[in-house]
Amino acid sequence: MSEDKPTGNDYLFEIAVFLATSAQGCLNEPPLYGPFRLLDALSKVADFPDYAAGLDRDPFLKEIKAIVDEKKFLVMYDVDGFKRAIDAIVERFSKELKKRYLPTK
């Protein structure tokens, strides 16, 4: 809601604060808040190229971010759906990893 767009350093600091405060919260919060915060962090990390010079927006991460932002709130009302969403996200990452680093001969 700030008027100025944060710099890459500002944004990195923001993510760092989010991780630190989340770590503190996770000491006493409901266990499922842990994965929820990690997904939220993933969503924030995916935005990093928007703020940091020299980084290109990764279309795959952009797609993952959209899925995360759509599915993360399932934790509030559909725990099984939330777990399935995480499984599906990890599956997407696995396929992408293979595609990027184990190219077919």
Next chain:
Amino acid sequence: MDVFQAIRGRRSVRRYKPDVVPKKLIEQMLDAGRWAPSGGNIQPWKFIVMTDKNLLELIRKVSPGYLGETPLAILVCSDKERAYKIGGALGRDYLSVSDCSMAVENMLLAAHALGLGTCVVKSFARIAVKEMLEIPEGIEPELLVIVGYPAQEPKPPARIQLREIAYLNKYGQEFPIDLEG
């Protein structure tokens, strides 16, 4: 709005429009809060209203549970010294928390009736929030209420059926339920 409509229709909203909440509506919410029940009439609550954009941004940064951006947040604190003075250890350790919770519920229902969306946040870094808002010793942040005009209408979450939680005359004895859903 009928009170049952407000209770059934209120949702935890996580996407908001940027529109400013008029001061009159804020006052109505706060007034609803102060009319909550209070053990021993301690009234331990203090309400810190935040409308400054930069401050809200800082609070959001140290509150992992503050999802979305809102033009308004109200931190409900308990005055532990007052609670102890009037209510002893019970007042300080339990009633102050339950009183603030009841005040928050009143505020949420009032906000809903006024067309506002809210979400209660407990996941905030207490130390950081105390520092930023210059909250003195003896005053404890209990719940953060984020407020704005909703940009979404969340689906109702699942609720445990009444028959599973309501008993008649003794624990475990069925309370006959006629209400559906």
